[in-house]
Amino acid sequence: xxxxxxxxxxxxxxxxxxxxxxxxxxxxxxxxxxxxxxxxxxxxxxxxxxxxxxxxxxxxxxxxxxxxxxxxxxxxxxxxxxxxxxxxxxxxxxxxxxxxxxxxxxxxxxxxxxxxxxxxxxxxxxxxxxxxxxxxxxxxxxxxxxxxxxxxxxxxxxxxxxxxxxxxxxxxxxxxxxxxxxxxxxxxxxxxxxxxxxxxxxxxxxxxxxxxxxxxxxxxxxxxxxxxxxxxxxxxxxxxxxxxxxxxxxxxxxxxxxxxxxxxxxxxxxxxxxxxxxxxxxxxxxxxxxxxxxxxxxxxxxxxxxxxxxxxxxxxxxxxxxxxxxxxxxxxxxxxxxxxxxxxxxxxxxxxxxxxxxxxxxxxxxxxxxxxxxxxxxxxxxxxxxxxxxxxxxxxxxxxxxxxxxxxxxxxxxxxxxxxxxxxxxxxxxx
Amino acid sequence: xxxxxxxxxxxxxxxxxxxxxxxxxxxxxxxxxxxxxxxxxxxxxxxxxxxxxxxxxxxxxxxxxxxxxxxxxxxxxxxxxxxxxxxxxxxxxxxxxxxxxxxxxxxxxxxxxxxxxxxxxxxxxxxxxxxxxxxxxxxxxxxxxxxxxxxxxxxxxxxxxxxxxxxxxxxxxxxxxxxxxxxxxxxxxxxxxxxxxxxxxxxxxxxxxxxxxxxxxxxxxxxxxxxxxxxxxxxxxxxxxxxxxxxxxxxxxxxxxxxxxxxxxxxxxxxxxxxxxxxxxxxxxxxxxxxxxxxxxxxxxxxxxxxxxxxxxxxxxxxxx
Numbered sequence: 001x002x003x004x005x006x007x008x009x010x011x012x013x014x015x016x017x018x019x020x021x022x023x024x025x026x027x028x029x030x031x032x033x034x035x036x037x038x039x040x041x042x043x044x045x046x047x048x049x050x051x052x053x054x055x056x057x058x059x060x061x062x063x064x065x066x067x068x069x070x071x072x073x074x075x076x077x078x079x080x081x082x083x084x085x086x087x088x089x090x091x092x093x094x095x096x097x098x099x100x101x102x103x104x105x106x107x108x109x110x111x112x113x114x115x116x117x118x119x120x121x122x123x124x125x126x127x128x129x130x131x132x133x134x135x136x137x138x139x140x141x142x143x144x145x146x147x148x149x150x151x152x153x154x155x156x157x158x159x160x161x162x163x164x165x166x167x168x169x170x171x172x173x174x175x176x177x178x179x180x181x182x183x184x185x186x187x188x189x190x191x192x193x194x195x196x197x198x199x200x201x202x203x204x205x206x207x208x209x210x211x212x213x214x215x216x217x218x219x220x221x222x223x224x225x226x227x228x229x230x231x232x233x234x235x236x237x238x239x240x241x242x243x244x245x246x247x248x249x250x251x252x253x254x255x256x257x258x259x260x261x262x263x264x265x266x267x268x269x270x271x272x273x274x275x276x277x278x279x280x281x282x283x284x285x286x287x288x289x290x291x292x293x294x295x296x297x298x299x300x301x302x303x304x305x306x307x308x309x310x311x312x313x314x315x316x317x318x319x320x321x322x323x324x325x326x327x328x329x330x331x332x333x334x335x336x337x338x339x340x341x342x343x344x345x346x347x348x349x350x351x352x353x354x355x356x357x358x359x360x361x362x363x364x365x366x367x368x369x370x371x372x373x374x375x376x377x378x379x380x381x382x383x384x385x386x387x388x389x390x391x392x393x394x395x396x397x398x399x400x401x402x403x404x405x406x407x408x409x410x411x412x413x414x415x416x417x418x419x420x421x422x423x424x425x426x427x428x429x430x431x
Numbered sequence: 432x433x434x435x436x437x438x439x440x441x442x443x444x445x446x447x448x449x450x451x452x453x454x455x456x457x458x459x460x461x462x463x464x465x466x467x468x469x470x471x472x473x474x475x476x477x478x479x480x481x482x483x484x485x486x487x488x489x490x491x492x493x494x495x496x497x498x499x500x501x502x503x504x505x506x507x508x509x510x511x512x513x514x515x516x517x518x519x520x521x522x523x524x525x526x527x528x529x530x531x532x533x534x535x536x537x538x539x540x541x542x543x544x545x546x547x548x549x550x551x552x553x554x555x556x557x558x559x560x561x562x563x564x565x566x567x568x569x570x571x572x573x574x575x576x577x578x579x580x581x582x583x584x585x586x587x588x589x590x591x592x593x594x595x596x597x598x599x600x601x602x603x604x605x606x607x608x609x610x611x612x613x614x615x616x617x618x619x620x621x622x623x624x625x626x627x628x629x630x631x632x633x634x635x636x637x638x639x640x641x642x643x644x645x646x647x648x649x650x651x652x653x654x655x656x657x658x659x660x661x662x663x664x665x666x667x668x669x670x671x672x673x674x675x676x677x678x679x680x681x682x683x684x685x686x687x688x689x690x691x692x693x694x695x696x697x698x699x700x701x702x703x704x705x706x707x708x709x710x711x712x713x714x715x716x717x718x719x720x721x722x723x724x725x726x727x728x729x730x731x732x733x734x735x736x737x738x739x740x741x742x743x744x745x746x747x748x749x750x751x752x
Contacts, residue, residue, distance in 0.1 A: 183712040
């Protein structure tokens with residue numbers, strides 16, 4: 001996110017351009033400067049990081065709006081200021097940016113960092129709010145990768161699969177008539193590029209022992225949130241054993257992890273038992289119509305973050321898989337916006353890749369329940385055929401754990417919810 | 432389990448229902464003393480007598496009208512049209528009286544109309560038609576069309592026990608050509624589609640005799656995995672099964688023995704275009720009888736009915752797309 005480049009006219013050809021605390025989504029009013037990447041006198045390119053900031057949601061970097069030399073640094077490290085406050089000023093050497101534009105016209109120097117105006121659009125003054133620069137996350141815009149390349153047309157199913165797996169169709173050689181890209185061609189590409197493991201972990205791993213010194217800012221925040229939840233909610237945890245054999249074969253076909261299947265089953269069960277898709281703040285209990293699904297993502301030693309899939313109930317398993325992967329990758333590259341980590345109505349944590357089988361997760365306040373997916377392991381289980389004969393079979397089993405707030409609901413409801421999830425996962429027959 | 436022909440399975444269902452339920456009676460032209468034009472009711476007159484196995488005048492309107500009256504007072508009549516083509520004479524009783532009775536007066540009309548239909552044996556334009564779409568277009572009537580002996584018996588049981596008027600399309604050309612295992616006793620086959628053969632590269636959607644054409648045409652198609660979906664019921668139409676097959680295969684051939692325009696397959700194609708668009712990897716292809724009467728001449732008839740070769744070629748074209 002960049003600041004709004006407002007200009008201060010300085011004598012001569014050089015101009016001073018303000019670098020301000022950016023508006024990061026609608027929910028953030030202030031931010032803290034964590035570090036300066038540039039010092040006074042350093043050269044900085046347009047879009048190059050000038051400083052790092054932290055909000056109560058996420059950490060991010062502030063790029064310079066213009067190329068030039070850092071002239072002033074106005075906010076010290078560790079200081080918290082409101083959105084819009086000037087953090088620094090960059091002096092543009094007039095010749096650097098203005099060479100290709102009418103001399104003395106300041107607008108040209110900043111045009112590169114603001115949205116480039118359409119040639120036919122009327123010239124607008126610089127808007128007062130921060131405009132999104134070209135490298136910022138933009139809400140509601142899908143990646144263009146699924147769209148047809150010039151001169152080629154793709155069938156609806158091919159476009160859908162490409163969009164879900166973020167595949168550039170122009171890079172696929174088709175085997176259909178006239179080189180047409182067929183469904184099997186794009187599926188072959190999906191199969192050839194298995195998705196990277198998600199490294200999603202629960203919040204309940206023992207904290208890594210810090211080498212020495214003070215806890216990081218993120219560790220302190222996680223600790224405060226977890227302790228607050230334990231002090232607030234009446235935690236209980238229920239477990240259920242689930243035969244994941246059908247899900248395992250289905251997910252292998254789709255080339256995705258089991259997590260989106262569990263998420264889909266959880267969404268279905270939440271729609272059946274909406275009492276769990278709720279918030280409890282003090283004595284105020286609110287059920288939510290939409291399922292905004294939080295997914296806990298580990299950031300390695302730094303900690304974890306819970307990005308939220310908004311309106312997750314509108315997504316298929318493939319759609320959930322794509323969203324989870326996108327959010328997890330951007331969480332790890334610190335590219336989430338604050339609005340993407342708020343508004344959750346239910347949370348799933350998935351630390352299973354290390355082989356653990358049970359946990360007692362802590363509820364993400366003010367939600368009333370959290371689901372824990374651990375390892376899926378092969379076990380010998382008793383199965384009964386249609387004629388009532390018992391036999392021992394090898395099945396892919398997992399134990400789903402649900403921590404729930406006894407202030408908001410009772411154990412029977414939690415058990416019914418888990419039974420609904422079990423029924424959905426064991427009877428999986430396509431999304 | 433017993434092995435029966437398609438025709439024996441229909442007879443078996445009728446006989447079991449007559450024995451099990453006093454309210455069931457059968458009526459039609461020459462079905463009593465003579466045993467029916469195709470001998471479906473052979474021996475019934477002797478076992479059940481003239482009150483329950485009724486020979487009627489050559490008047491389809493009277494047959495269906497009488498059956499409606501009997502049904503309204505609690506009977507479960509099964510009418511035989513000697514050939515489905517002749518039902519045009521009883522059209523008003525069926526589509527205006529029977530079909531709309533419940534809507535107008537909340538009265539159930541549990542009649543079953545057996546319609547020996549279809550061509551392939553040089554029956555000519557009056558004895559070879561597939562009129563199922565006429566009734567699909569008339570709300571209030573169910574339409575089923577079995578392709579196997581097991582489904583013929585089970586769907587006839589389901590039709591007789593259904594509280595609505597049901598047109599039971601029995602394909603004449605399958606009567607003695609198709610044999611299969613049939614469960615003992617009375618059982619009802621659900622009015623839903625059936626996967627006749629699983630597959631994932633392409634699906635052929637068909638019903639009645641065309642299910643067998645589809646199976647023959649795609650049994651060995653250059654190694655492709657071809658699904659065959661047998662609709663079994665046209666009203667109600669199993670939309671979920673159709674869309675599931677489209678989702679799995681993404682390429683669809685729809686097969687009708689009926690004349691192409693507004694046939695059952697046209698409705699299936701429209702459903703897929705609207706609700707399965709994002710799963711499609713090629714145009715929805717239809718194979719049907721062109722919009723002409725069925726010729727008497729055997730080579731001409733074979734030229735217009737969808738053949739194994741035509742279906743195979745259509746599948747090959749679509750697979751290569």
